[in-house]
Amino acid sequence: MPILEYLMIYTPSGLPIYSKCYGTFCKAAFKNPELLSGLLSAIESIPGTLSSELTLQSVKMGDTEMKFSKSTPAGHTIVVGLSEDRPEIADALFDGLSATLASERFKDVDWDYITSEVMTEFEDELLNHSLTNILHHYGGFEDQCPLGNNCPIHTNAEKSRKQRIWDAIKEKYDSLKKKMSGGG
Secondary structure (H helix, E strand, C coil): CCCEEEEEEECCCCCEEEEEECCCHHHHCCCCHHHHHHHHHHHHHHHHHHCCCCCCCEEEECCEEEEEEECCCCCCEEEEEECCCCHHHHHHHHHHHHHHHHCCCCCCCCCCCECHHHHHHHHHHHHHHHHHHHHHHHCCCCCCCCCHHHCCCCEECCECHHHHHHHHHHHHHHHHHHHHHHHC
């Protein structure tokens, strides 16, 4: 049964929106999703710098066949890693994930300034709906990463810098407020 080993979705600038290992790929791959997305983005851009007719369809990384597609209207790249070279499964994933990104809920999201709520909703959509529906005809979908949520290449898009700073200020304020009310 073919298995989805890896999924990464990244912006045109190479920043990962979502990255997760679903098989054993994480044991043999980079431990840093930003480095992995940078490498995959660079590899994907090489043919275009040589000739406008050249494109990169796939790269073999260990036992995993990495398939590339710029399939979203916004130019995001979807990379799927499969345990077998199965273009029909890769195509189904590209089409289904492109539809998810273009859905009413996610079509207007600015992926450069993402909130944790939107990211949680996006990951829930991927894991509980999109991937399950897409892979239903190909043996199903199950997260078989031996490290689960501790997968070193599991990442979601980061919140904007402003949001991280605001969250830190709120945490500090809450901490001081608790200290003051407990001491007085």
